[in-house]
Amino acid sequence: MEKRNDEAASAYLPSFVIRAAFVIRHSSFVILIMSVLVVGSIAIDTVKTPVEEHSDLLGGSASYAALAASFFSPVRLVGVVGSDFPKSEFDFWRSRKIDTEGVQRVNGKTFRWSGEYSWDLNTRRTRSIDLNVFKEFKPELPETYRQTDFVLLANIEPSLQAHVLEQMKRPRFVVADTMDLWIETARSDLDELLRRVELLILNDSEAREMTKETSLIKAGRRIQKMGPAHVAIKKGEHGALLFGEGDRFFSCGAYPLEDIHDPTGAGDTFAGGMAGYLAGTVKKVHFNDLRKAMIYGSVLASFCVEAFSLERLRNLSLKEITKRYETFKLMSQFEVPPE
Numbered sequence: 001m002e003k004r005n006d007e008a009a010s011a012y013l014p015s016f017v018i019r020a021a022f023v024i025r026h027s028s029f030v031i032l033i034m035s036v037l038v039v040g041s042i043a044i045d046t047v048k049t050p051v052e053e054h055s056d057l058l059g060g061s062a063s064y065a066a067l068a069a070s071f072f073s074p075v076r077l078v079g080v081v082g083s084d085f086p087k088s089e090f091d092f093w094r095s096r097k098i099d100t101e102g103v104q105r106v107n108g109k110t111f112r113w114s115g116e117y118s119w120d121l122n123t124r125r126t127r128s129i130d131l132n133v134f135k136e137f138k139p140e141l142p143e144t145y146r147q148t149d150f151v152l153l154a155n156i157e158p159s160l161q162a163h164v165l166e167q168m169k170r171p172r173f174v175v176a177d178t179m180d181l182w183i184e185t186a187r188s189d190l191d192e193l194l195r196r197v198e199l200l201i202l203n204d205s206e207a208r209e210m211t212k213e214t215s216l217i218k219a220g221r222r223i224q225k226m227g228p229a230h231v232a233i234k235k236g237e238h239g240a241l242l243f244g245e246g247d248r249f250f251s252c253g254a255y256p257l258e259d260i261h262d263p264t265g266a267g268d269t270f271a272g273g274m275a276g277y278l279a280g281t282v283k284k285v286h287f288n289d290l291r292k293a294m295i296y297g298s299v300l301a302s303f304c305v306e307a308f309s310l311e312r313l314r315n316l317s318l319k320e321i322t323k324r325y326e327t328f329k330l331m332s333q334f335e336v337p338p339e
């Protein structure tokens, strides 16, 4: 963050970024507070849309989430890769303050996933999945990771997400992402995990499947009763809903994009943006912080889908994030002075 936060750029940056860069440089204790631990899949993807197909792309829930979070806070990454995984990626991660001590490199092939989108770019079919080194994966946290206040359990099997939590010394705020596969095949592990999570992020169809409610409002409230005090329900191009304690509720739209090239990883990026923003800016999370975090998550996700794999996120600047955040703010106001 220091490198990218030069003086010229700081004119465009929100105060939290300037503050964050300052504390990173001046106090190692504060760095500890601000880090976010991210665990999830690190994958090599093949993605087909109706107009393009690309193979051997960097993917995986943790790859997207970690890079998104790294715009706001240092990241401690946990995952597994095989011997075929490019070493250059580790150099890139380190250049973005993503600690890779928790990434195991083992003999064998990296997890591979292939998906195909239909014309609406909303519906996706998994073409193939090769677990490879993921089959034997048991996340082991380095000692230096165990005391991290903010945790993002990006999408992987709920029992692995729980295994990470078991090794941690009382994290203050746990965010979890999940998917339909785990709702269908690992429901009791997922239910157990929910009791230890402060914020659950899932998409609309998953929320309905999980609760058997057609109304997303009822679904959100019902999921809160299962454990998480806060629930974020993503609705793709229609935005997202946020449920908080009591009757706290927030709804936001999605950034209107003309060109979507690859929707892969948008959900992971949304979660990474939210968790990273919270870790980098607040000590005790209030509903107001979550509202802003959801906008930053949406902003990051809107950039993610502009190119295949992580290419847009790799080239993204804080200035661009801030500009889109400000546009989002203007778009969301309905009481404006007459023109």
Ligand code: AMP
Pocket: 041, 043, 044, 045, 058, 059, 060, 061, 112, 113, 155, 156, 157, 181, 263, 264, 265, 266, 267, 268, 269
């Ligand atoms: P998303 O588009 O947010 O659902 O995330 C897509 C990413 O999830 C891809 O890069 C895949 O490599 C990864 N992925 C797909 N299936 C799984 C799975 N079962 N467990 C973990 N990660 C997965």
